[in-house]
Amino acid sequence: MLGRVDVHLSVLSKYAISSVRRVALPAIRSDGCCTRLFNLRRAVQHITLATADGVPVHILHTHLSAFTKGDGTVEAQVATLRSLIADAGPRWMLAGDFNALPPGVKATGLTGQAALEYPAALDEVPSPIAPLFDIAISAIPLTDLTDPHRRAEHLTCKYFGCSTAEVTLDYLFLAPAAWAVEQARVARDARWPSDHAPIVARLRSTLQPRGC
Known part of the structure; x- marks a missing residue:
């Protein structure tokens, strides 16, 4: 990487944004000190929208690390996301590129x-984003993401030079009681x-709404 390495995240909204802040995510654990200086600095963008009923909408937008090869980085980043969710109140959503396969989808055969990004050895450990499916609704259900007859409909990543999408890496998670x-x-x-x-x-x- 040359030049700036901060990850820039954007959300376009027709609704007034009450507040926005950037939350840093843990760096890749297996990076040496020099590599870490020049590797991408992953983050979460936390946006708050005011609502008429007084319960704000919290939008968490992120892009987790790639090429970690199961070193625990993504698990640490997911732990940060869960902490932010716990403090976000009842009405939240979390979206972005999580750079992780859905739980139950094997890397073998890729x-x-x-x-290169998801070696077969990763099949021996749980998906680092599995905890998010336990606490949230996935806009596209996990059953559809893992169904061998339907999963092709939900592949999101088409690597440059490839003619078709190969893997699902992008997700929209929602607060179960809110949406x-x-x-x-x-x-x-x-x-x-x-x-x-x-x-x-x-x-x-x-x-x-409050009072009902």
Whole structure:
């Protein structure tokens, strides 16, 4: 990497943003001191939106580390996310590129760039993002992400030079008591200027207003 290595995260909203802050995530544990100086500095963007009923919406937007090869970095980053969720109140959502396969999806059989990033040896340890599926609703259910007949619909990452998406790395997690998912899909467009396809979701608030 040359130049700035801070990870820049953005959220576009038609609603007024009450506050925004950047929370640093743990660095890659296996990096040496020199590599760490020049590797990407991962972070969470924490945005707060005010609401008419007085219960704000907390949006956590992130991009976790890649190429950690199971050294515990992503687990430490997920622990930071869980801590932020615990303090976010009842109405929150968490989205981004988690650089981790869904729990239950094996790395064995991956090829090319995907096999380099997710070697088969990782199949021996639990997915580092499994705790998020335990405490949150996934906009695209885990059963769909792992179903061998349906998972191809939800692949989000198409590495540069590849003709089709190979793995699911991007997720939208929701507070269980606050949201119902009316529709969610991976939007694919050949003109999309990224190796990751976006998740498009329609949500309905299920949190009862105060006083009800």
